[in-house]
Structure formats: structure tokens, C-alpha cells
Amino acid sequence: MSTIDRIGILRVAVERATVISGQPFDAVLAKLAAAVGHPDMSAFARDVVAARTSADLERIVNAATGAAGLMEMARFDIGEVLRKELGEAAPKALRLVIGNPLIMKEMVKHVRDAASYAPVTVLVDQRPDGVYLSYDLMASLLAPYGNEAALAVARELDNKIVGLLTAAAE
Numbered sequence: 001m002s003t004i005d006r007i008g009i010l011r012v013a014v015e016r017a018t019v020i021s022g023q024p025f026d027a028v029l030a031k032l033a034a035a036v037g038h039p040d041m042s043a044f045a046r047d048v049v050a051a052r053t054s055a056d057l058e059r060i061v062n063a064a065t066g067a068a069g070l071m072e073m074a075r076f077d078i079g080e081v082l083r084k085e086l087g088e089a090a091p092k093a094l095r096l097v098i099g100n101p102l103i104m105k106e107m108v109k110h111v112r113d114a115a116s117y118a119p120v121t122v123l124v125d126q127r128p129d130g131v132y133l134s135y136d137l138m139a140s141l142l143a144p145y146g147n148e149a150a151l152a153v154a155r156e157l158d159n160k161i162v163g164l165l166t167a168a169a170e
Contacts, residue, residue, distance in 0.1 A: 011144070013143075013144075014136050015140035016136050017136075019133045019169045020131070021130055021131045021133065022131075029094065032124065035167065035168065044060070048101070061101050070164065073097045073119050074097040075094060079093040079125075091125060091127065093125035095123055098161075103153060107138070107150045107153045107154060109150075110150035113145065114141075117141045117142070118138065120136070122134070131169070133169055135158075135165060137154075
């Protein structure tokens with residue numbers, strides 16, 4: 001006998017913001033990296049678990065974020081994987097998972113499914129006409145849930161991320 005009561009499907013239309021830079025890939029990546037924190041994620045996770053209060057958590061997160069108020073949580077070098085097959089002709093492509101647990105918490109308080117989307121992905125990839133910095137807008141991901149409080153936080157996050165990408169592209 002199954003314990004599944006039901007399966008629901010929600011259609012989510014995603015809006016993607018892309019900023020295109022004429023700067024070299026490594027220069028764009030360096031600007032992006034300089035604006036976000038790079039904590040040791042194992043130590044960060046231990047510190048979060050050890051935090052006793054909301055104030056402790058805020059102190060830990062704020063110490064881990066960079067000037068943009070965000071931190072890099074993971075990085076996937078897709079270009080390196082492509083180079084295994086294509087050699088040096090493979091384009092540079094990097095997926096960065098960035099975010100701020102305090103921002104995520106504010107969205108998840110209102111829409112639990114927001115935890116599926118945060119932290120966010122930023123794709124940085126070299127194409128023939130420039131370096132593309134792409135990001136799926138959080139507000140578009142949360143729009144189907146219709147929660148204005150979560151959407152307000154999502155819009156602030158979108159502005160923060162698009163501002164980060166724009167600054168890195170300049």
C-alpha cells in the first residue's frame with residue numbers, strides 16, 4: 001500500500017536575465033569573485049549549526065558574505081568537463097551557486113518551495129560575441145505561489161544579483 005496521498009504539478013515560467021560583457025572571461029570572473037564571499041563551507045555549516053540565536057546566525061552569515069552581501073556556496077566548472085572531449089577549443093563555462101542564507105530564510109518563511117530555488121545559480125560562459133552572465137529571476141520562480149511577502153524579498157534578491165552581474169560585466 002502506498003503512502004502517497006497525491007502528486008501535484010505546478011507550472012513555473014522562468015524569466016532569465018543575461019548581461020553580456022566584452023571583457024575577457026577571466027576578468028569578468030575575477031570581478032564577480034571579488035564581490036562575493038568565499039567561506040570554507042564545511043566550517044560555515046558547523047558554525048550555522050552551532051549558532052544559538054538569530055543574532056548569532058546573522059553574525060556568522062554576515063562574516064561569510066562579500067561586498068555584494070552574497071557568498072559562493074559551490075562552483076561547477078562545466079568548461080573543464082567540456083575540455084575533456086573538445087580540448088582547448090571548448091568554451092569556458094562556469095556555474096556558480098551563490099546566495100545568502102538570511103535572504104533565503106525570509107523567502108522560505110512565506111513560500112517553502114523557495115528553498116528549491118535558493119541559493120541561486122549564475123552561469124558565466126564564453127560565447128563568440130562575449131561573456132554571458134545569466135541568472136533565472138527568483139521573482140519569476142516564486143510568482144506562481146502568489147505570496148507578496150516572498151515576492152518582495154525575491155525582487156530585492158533579483159536586483160542584487162543583476163547589479164552584481166552588471167558590475168562584473170563592466
